[in-house]
Amino acid sequence: MITTPVTAELLRGALDVEHTDHGIRPHRLPARARAHNTDGQLAMAESQPSGVRVVFRTRATTVELETRPTKRVYPGAPPRPDGVYDLVVDGLPAGRGSVPCGNTLTIDLATGHTEHRPGPAGTLRFDGLPGHLKDIEIWLPHNETTELLTLRTDAAVQPAADHGRRTWLHHGSSISHGSDAASPSTTWPALAASLGGVELINLGLSGSALLDPFTARAIRDTPADLISVKLGINLVNTDVMRMRAFTPAVHGFLDTIRDGHPTTPLLVVSPILCPMHEDTPGPSAMDTTELAAGRLRYTATGDPAERAQGKLTLRTIREELARIVAQRSADDPHLHHLDGRTLYGEPDAAELPLPDALHPDAATHRRMGERFAQQVLGPGGPFAPAPVPHG
Known part of the structure; x- marks a missing residue:
């Protein structure tokens, strides 16, 4: 087996890497943004590598990736399954695995107290792969902070080919992060990117799509061909601002993005349907009766x-986002709006209700990804490829 250190050059979807004693830890916000953050939830969310993958080209038939994930434990809540790694070979799903060991982060939901215990690294192994030269992608667990140590293969590794795909940067909440998706390559943004033939940078940040200026600056400073921001649910379920602050904060967020991407197609997506918050403000809270029942x-x-x-609800946020985009698009022809209920609306809620009243399940992620690819990345959509000139 040939050992290859995992470096930033082998990663896609990460905006930064942290060098550890034994390897690297991918981050989805740059160091400057992390330095300006004081919130533990955001720190945990941005370190979870949703959309981040190890990418290389090889003839190897066996691939091993040594990692040290961080497992979350919530006393009193149902145990969390191990994070999932997806193997993709030449663009097609080819395997799935987990690393059961690692660090442990215990979070008391009642008090907010946390305890971190170090643990051993483990090895993810895929074998029986075809022996021809191929592109390998290992999608890291979207919901587990993951330290990457070494890559081992039975043939040499080289950089992955550049297929000339456009880069799509998407920002959103835990729904975009991938909560309750089956695996990292089946979150709705990952599915939409695959169907739409684009490279994904996923800045879905669980509990943290709060119009933070440092997040807007991170988007501003990241090269991208397409940008979308999905805003609303976290502003309601954290109850951090009123309408008076919301409107100028949205303008400021979009202004900052436009400072770095003045003509990039930019899509503002309003919240998907969430019945409990359509007309009832936040904050959201865990149902203690349900929690006691596991x-x-x-x-x-x-x-x-x-x-x-001025307390925010999803309905008032949708109305205001539509108004803001209509106002700004008079001077910004590359700014677009999408009502999130076209991704998941009332008929969908009747068929596929949100299991915890907040997050979509795996089947809904797939539906949302397919619809986004069709409505936004497909023909006639705001992110449709430019027509190829003839002659």
Whole structure:
């Protein structure tokens, strides 16, 4: 077996890497943004490598990746399954695995207290692969912070081919991050990227799509051909601002992105349907009765009457985002809007209800990815490829 150190050159989808004693840890926000952050939830979310993959070209029939993941434990809540790694060979799914060992992060949902315990590294192994020269992608677990140590193969490794695909950078909440998706290559943004033939940078940040200026600057400074921002649910379920602050914050977020991408196609996506927060403000809270029964379910704790004081709901956010985009697009022909309910709306909720009242399940991720690819990346969509000139 040939040992190859895992370096930033082998990664796609990460904006930064942290060098550890034994390898690297991918990050989805750059160091400057991380330095400006004081929130533990965002720190955990951006270190979880949703959309990040190890990519290379090889004739190897056996591939091993040594990693040290960080497992999350929530006392009183159902145990979390091990994170999943997806193997993709020449663009097609070719295997799946997990690394059961690693560090442990225990989070007390009642008090917020956390405890980190170091653990051993483990090895992910895929064998029986075809012996021809091929592109390999190993998609890292979208919901487990992962330290990458070494790559071992039975043939030499070389950089992956550049297929000339456009780069799509997407920012959103835990729904975009991939909560409750089956695996990292089957989150809705990953599926949409695969179907639409684009390279994904996923800045879906669980609980943290809050119009943070440092996130806007990270988007501004990242090369991308297509940009989308999906805003709304976290602003309701964290109850961090009122309409008075929301409108200028959206303008400021978009202004910052435009400073670095003045003519890049930019899509603003409003929230998908979430019945509990359509007309009831946040914050969201865990249903303690359900938690005592070993089930995770959320509930809205706000009062609908508080909308008169500017408290945000998904319905008011959708209306305001549509108004903002209509206003700005008069001077910005590359700015577009998508109502999130076209990805998941009332008929979908009747057929595929949100299991915990907040996050879509694996089947809904697939539906949303297919619809985004068709409506946005497909013919006639705002991210449709430019027509190829004839002659």
